[in-house]
Amino acid sequence: MGAGHGHVLYRESDSPVHRLPPEVKIAAMVVFTIAVVATPREAFWAFGAYAVLVAAVAALARVGPRWLLSRALIELPFVLFAVALPFLGTGDRVEVLGLRLSEDGLHGAWNILAKGTLGVLASLLLAATTTTRDLIVGLDRLHCPQVLTQIATFMLRYLDVLVGEARRMRVARISRGDDPRFLWQLRGFAAGIGALFLRAFERGERVYLAMLSRGYTGRMPAVWQGEGAASAGQWLVAATVPVLAASIAATALVLS
Amino acid sequence: MQTLAMHISNGIIDGPVAAIFAALALAALTVCVLRGRRDLDDRLAPMAGLVAAFIFAVQMLNFPIFTAGVSGHLLGGALAAMLVGPWVGALCVAVVLVVQALIFGDGGVAMLGLNITNMALLGTAAAYALIALLLRVLPRTRAGLAVTAFVAAMLSVVVASQGFVLQYWLGGTTDLGGNLAGLAGTMAGVHLLIGIGEGLITATTVLTVAKVRPDLVYALRSLRAPAAPLVPVAGGVR
Numbered sequence: 001m002g003a004g005h006g007h008v009l010y011r012e013s014d015s016p017v018h019r020l021p022p023e024v025k026i027a028a029m030v031v032f033t034i035a036v037v038a039t040p041r042e043a044f045w046a047f048g049a050y051a052v053l054v055a056a057v058a059a060l061a062r063v064g065p066r067w068l069l070s071r072a073l074i075e076l077p078f079v080l081f082a083v084a085l086p087f088l089g090t091g092d093r094v095e096v097l098g099l100r101l102s103e104d105g106l107h108g109a110w111n112i113l114a115k116g117t118l119g120v121l122a123s124l125l126l127a128a129t130t131t132t133r134d135l136i137v138g139l140d141r142l143h144c145p146q147v148l149t150q151i152a153t154f155m156l157r158y159l160d161v162l163v164g165e166a167r168r169m170r171v172a173r174i175s176r177g178d179d180p181r182f183l184w185q186l187r188g189f190a191a192g193i194g195a196l197f198l199r200a201f202e203r204g205e206r207v208y209l210a211m212l213s214r215g216y217t218g219r220m221p222a223v224w225q226g227e228g229a230a231s232a233g234q235w236l237v238a239a240t241v242p243v244l245a246a247s248i249a250a251t252a253l254v255l256s
Numbered sequence: 257m258q259t260l261a262m263h264i265s266n267g268i269i270d271g272p273v274a275a276i277f278a279a280l281a282l283a284a285l286t287v288c289v290l291r292g293r294r295d296l297d298d299r300l301a302p303m304a305g306l307v308a309a310f311i312f313a314v315q316m317l318n319f320p321i322f323t324a325g326v327s328g329h330l331l332g333g334a335l336a337a338m339l340v341g342p343w344v345g346a347l348c349v350a351v352v353l354v355v356q357a358l359i360f361g362d363g364g365v366a367m368l369g370l371n372i373t374n375m376a377l378l379g380t381a382a383a384y385a386l387i388a389l390l391l392r393v394l395p396r397t398r399a400g401l402a403v404t405a406f407v408a409a410m411l412s413v414v415v416a417s418q419g420f421v422l423q424y425w426l427g428g429t430t431d432l433g434g435n436l437a438g439l440a441g442t443m444a445g446v447h448l449l450i451g452i453g454e455g456l457i458t459a460t461t462v463l464t465v466a467k468v469r470p471d472l473v474y475a476l477r478s479l480r481a482p483a484a485p486l487v488p489v490a491g492g493v494r
Contacts, residue, residue: 009360037271162310194464
């Protein structure tokens with residue numbers, strides 16, 4: 001079961017960012033994102049400064065720009081929304097390349113593009129440097145209610161169970177003469193989705209019972225909680241990024 | 257794995273409205289945590305995890321809405337409400353959204369309150385209200401259960417999509433003027449189609465679970481006479 005290891009976005013490395021405790025990284029990322037969102041959209045220079053911050057952290061974490069940018073394509077659907085805005089928006093119109101576009105819409109599009117991209121990059125950096133196990137330990141140390149961390153633990157654990165069962169059922173179908181191509185694979189999959197759920201549940205229940213019999217109480221082992229909790233120094237080091245971001249946002253707010 | 261699902265990302269709704277909805281979501285989730293803690297027993301804990309994993313997987317199926325540039329996807333709120341109840345169900349969807357925002361960059365972290373309100377709270381609440389109503393009205397047969405699951409899933413998706421329209425009306429960063437009604441129409445129309453897909457998946461899954469392990473369906477608990485002693489699951493359906 002891959003629960004203890006990384007997920008698809010995790011980049012194995014031993015950079016200073018990887019070594020920071022997870023709770024520190026989560027807090028830094030959340031504060032950074034809020035600062036970005038609070039920045040007025042006309043303050044173009046501020047977004048440039050945020051981008052420099054992100055690039056600096058990426059370099060420290062040894063995450064390449066190509067990896068980051070290709071993963072950032074996830075926000076594509078909302079970029080499409082941004083492209084539509086200059087045409088849909090109301091208010092003053094400006095001429096751009098012979099098209100009469102809404103000025104408010106153009107600003108809105110820039111707003112979504114800039115803030116969305118920075119947010120995606122920040123969370124990709126968190127994902128690239130933190131394993132799922134660490135993420136949950138971090139949330140737990142940030143006093144996230146235990147019900148939530150428990151559901152999250154099982155979710156991440158059972159994703160593998162679910163994928164594994166789906167693969168097994170597909171092999172079973174094919175070995176019984178089913179020969180799915182392209183979209184027709186969906187038919188067999190859809191017909192078996194209830195069975196998939198049930199099989200995954202019964203497997204997952206066995207995993208859970210095994211955990212219970214090994215002393216699971218609803219919280220991850222106490223060893224994890226104590227080991228490597230953030231020191232004051234680490235909080236200070238990690239605080240540089242959100243503090244810088246917050247001061248950029250404050251400056252932009254004052255200037256606007 | 258290339259994930260293309262996307263919730264409200266940073267910058268679409270302005271800060272103050274996002275903050276108000278974040279406070280609202282936090283308050284509602286606190287209630288869910290308090291109520292859900294009572295529900296979460298040895299049988300529901302693994303089920304909640306699996307429901308969350310299942311929702312996580314189906315939310316990656318994404319349908320772009322070309323005319324407005326918005327995309328829609330399956331939500332899973334009805335499935336969660338059906339199998340683990342409204343409280344834990346809302347928590348499951350919320351956990352999915354938090355993890356997606358934190359490590360997949362799917363939906364802005366600053367917009368989490370909005371996304372949780374729409375999908376975890378509105379979607380699950382609407383679904384559970386419908387489930388509670390329909391299970392009382394419809395005959396207690398497999399067909400009745402199927403119709404309940406289908407309708408609850410379909411309508412909950414539409415309700416959740418209208419939550420976004422409301423939020424955009426309150427704090428959209430770009431004034432769409434008269435196009436807001438258009439946005440509402442597009443969102444409702446497309447999510448009705450998505451809702452049909454979601455309804456089919458929810459109905460199939462719930463029917464299968466209800467057939468083999470009726471004890472696992474939360475929504476059926478209250479309607480049932482005290483259940484027969486549990487059959488041990490070891491070596492169940494293999």
